[in-house]
Amino acid sequence: MPQPLSLADLSRLHPIAAREAHRVCRIARLPTHEREDVQQEMLLDLLGRLAAFDPARGSLEAFATVCFRHRGIRLAERFRRERAARDERGLDDPLPGTGEEHLTLAEVIPESEGYAAWCGQQTDAVAAVERRLDLDRAGAALDGRDHPICAALVEHTPHELGRRGPLPRSVLYRRVAEMRLRLLAAGITAVA
Secondary structure (H helix, E strand, O other): OOOOOOHHHHHHHHHHHHHHHHHHHHHOOOOHHHHHHHHHHHHHHHHHHHHHOOOOOOOHHHHHHHHHHHHHHHHHHHHHHHHHHOOOOOOOOEOOOOOOOOOEHHHHOOHHHOHHHHOOOOOOHHHHHHHHHHHHHHHHHOOHHHHHHHHHHOOOOHHHHHHHOOOOHHHHHHHHHHHHHHHHHOOOOOOO
16 A cells, blocks of 8 residues: 655655656647646646555656656647647638639638637627628718727727827827717717
8 A cells, every 4th residue: 555645755746747847848839837737737647656656666756757757748749739630720811722812711611600610619690790880880980080099999098099199198088089979979889
């Protein structure tokens, strides 16, 4: 019957697991935030194999290192298979071998299996059409000089734009208020 691991044993094995997890992440080209998960998988695998540990054949550190390396190899191979199974093409990439040079993946995927569904997300074609129509109505309701402001507001707050942009904050806030009124007059209410 194997003896359970003590806290002293775990504290000796923890740096070994951390080093091996770092190695697996480097080999499998995983981001650094995955290292802790890999390390936990290795420690869990070790706990399952602890019954096979024989102190007469070697130290606990050597046994753990071999277990970590074997588990690391299996994990790295799994990550490589998952990466190879992913489709790296974009929707606007031309499809090879279709005969037409302008045929893209977006044109081939049926609407019922749109890109969001292809990625595992839920899709609602009616909501997408309504959103597109709302955006068209909003673009027609707004003045052309407001379009760059709307595009900049996607990434920045009005306060940030006023601080670094060509328009003073007071003018920018007044223009945003005017845009809201124009959109409301066109029948488009504010979401937030």
